[in-house]
Amino acid sequence: MIASIWFYLFPLYILGGMLLVLGVFALLGRIQGGRFLRPIVTGVMKVPILGRGMKKASQAALERQNPELASAVKKMERAGVARDPQRAAQALSRLNAKERAAYLDATTEQSDAIAQNRQMRRQLERAKKGRRR
Numbered sequence: 001m002i003a004s005i006w007f008y009l010f011p012l013y014i015l016g017g018m019l020l021v022l023g024v025f026a027l028l029g030r031i032q033g034g035r036f037l038r039p040i041v042t043g044v045m046k047v048p049i050l051g052r053g054m055k056k057a058s059q060a061a062l063e064r065q066n067p068e069l070a071s072a073v074k075k076m077e078r079a080g081v082a083r084d085p086q087r088a089a090q091a092l093s094r095l096n097a098k099e100r101a102a103y104l105d106a107t108t109e110q111s112d113a114i115a116q117n118r119q120m121r122r123q124l125e126r127a128k129k130g131r132r133r
Contacts, residue, residue, distance in 0.1 A: 069106055072099035 028037040045051040063070040072095050079091035095103060 066102060068098045069102040072103040075099070076103065 025037065025040075028034065028040070041054075045054060059070065059073075062073065075095060076088070076091050079087050079094075081088040081091055092100065092103070
């Protein structure tokens with residue numbers, strides 16, 4: 001009798017485990033802006049099925065949020081920008097004005113996040129202020 005109860009509660013154990021994993025991901029995403037979650041996500045992206053699904057979801061979200069940037073990213077990926085800087089320059093010249101502006105804004109935001117020490121952050125802040133004027 002007791003063995004059959006454990007068998008019927010098995011789906012609840014699976015659901016509880018999934019909720020625990022989701023909670024850990026949510027907690028890791030909140031700590032230091034997701035610093036500890038990034039290596040896990042990059043590891044998951046290497047799994048073919050999950051990587052394709054996450055890439056499609058990311059692309060769809062980017063298309064809803066910023067269509068110009070999404071089309072610029074597609075064109076840059078088609079040109080093979082990640083492998084060759086000369087191709088990056090050529091592909092950047094093929095973008096229209098709105099796409100180019102959106103792409104350059106996104107890359108400057110990423111480079112701002114890379115600043116590691118105080119001096120670099122201050123230099124980037126001064127450069128931003130100069131661009132705004």
